Amino acid sequence: MQQAVTAHGRAGVLSAWQASEPARRKHLAAHSRQSVRIRKWSYVLAIAAAVLAVTWPARAGPGDDRGRNAGVPAASGDGRTPGDRRVVGFTAPQHKATLAALQQGRIATFLVQEGQRVQAGALLVELEAEVQQARTEIARLEAESTLDIDLARVRLDWAERELERVVQLGGTAAVKELSDARAEAEIRRVELALARRKHEQALVTYTLQRGVLEQHRIRASFDGYVSARLKDVGETVEEREGVLVLVQLDPLLACVDCPAELAAGIHQGDEYVVCPVDPRWPPRAGVVQFISPVVDAASQTIKVKLRIGNEDGQWPAGLSVAVDFSTAGRSAASGAGTVTE
Known part of the structure; x- marks a missing residue:
């Protein structure tokens, strides 16, 4: 009988312990969270105290020194003392300036080194430009040639002499012959004007091609020093990509x-x-x-x-x-x- 009662008591205790287990776990979890918060705030307060210890002397007024640094003028925020200007x-x-070529291409020649002093207008870098050089040469030949103008002038002279001959014939010249001579002379005048216009266009084309060729070169825009080379010989650069720095x-x-x-x-x-x-x-x-x-x-x-x-x-x-x-x-x-x- 006593053993039965003891077993029953043990069962009751075990049942009560099991019933209180969720509450106990909840209490332990709450205690753990509270401990974490306490440690976190302890770290924050320690850091704040260290920062305050460093910054407080700079922020303290003359009356807060309590005798420390007596006779030393207080420094301003930028480190200057009063009266220091x-x-x-x-x-x-x-x-x-970062200098760049105005055309895409491969760097053929670097004519300067880093640290070298240069004058305004000096040639610094050249890109490969064989095709453009050929175009420029063709444009130069056309611009310098006046053969079309000379030919048109010769034809005009011949037509004017022919018209003068027909006019001198007077009544013996047929009306059609006189009309044809006048038309021929006018045509030759127009051809001469056209040849002159084409020559002017050739001059403009030559100037344009020379400008494009010049865009394959980089020149100094002012007197200064080459502070950096951003590219090297053989590298391909895009249009307006920096090649060197001039100061x-x-x-x-x-x-x-x-x-x-x-x-x-x-x-x-x-x-x-x-x-x-x-x-x-x-x-x-x-x-x-x-x-x-x-x-x-x-x-x-x-x-x-x-x-x-x-x-x-x-x-x-x-x-x-x-x-x-x-x-x-x-x-x-x-x-x-x-x-x-």
Whole structure:
């Protein structure tokens, strides 16, 4: 009897445990999700604390330092201290052009190398153009030839002499003979005019064919340096596909993003001293050439460009420079070098 009761009790306990199993699993799942959320927010708070620790000193006011950095002026957002009117930028070419052929073809000759200085109009690249050269030569021969005009003039002279002979015959000449002579002379006049018109057309055709031949060549559009060759001999290029890059380094441009409050006192034509960050290059004078009318909303800066004389070609493009927009910088610019007009 006691064994039966014990078995019955065990069965009840087992039944109760089985009935509570779904609730227990649900509780464990909820606890696991809560643990994941706690760990996630712990990571977020740790990252936020690290960021705040880095950025807080830059954002804190002078009264928040609690004695730290005493006597050191607070820096502005761009790293300048109050009263510092120097702005860092870089040099850029006055002009930069990607030169391309106006015709499709295969590159036959490269007449320049990278870094070579060239003059405006210099021949840089030639494409294969044997067929076009033949067409141009035919057009040249037709344009230079006046044989059709000479022949038409001889025929006209003969017809006019014949008409004069018939007229001199007077009444003895038949009416039809006189009419035919007059018609023949008029025909020869028209033929001469037509020959002259064809010769004018031949001249125009020759000019056109020479233009097409020239489109198989690439010439320098300004004085400068070949900064890059985009293709090589033997490669086929499509119409207007870039072949090389030409840059003009005299004058150079110093491009800076000037804080808006500082740019308010800058005007076109003002002259300032431009100092390379690398001391191997001496400072030079720069004249303000461009002041953007648009303020960058994110940085609150204005694009300013200064023109710098670089006749000796010593300053490269891409050089890091600092422009001193202070009064001292303006006065020092007069002795810092010449500016190309």
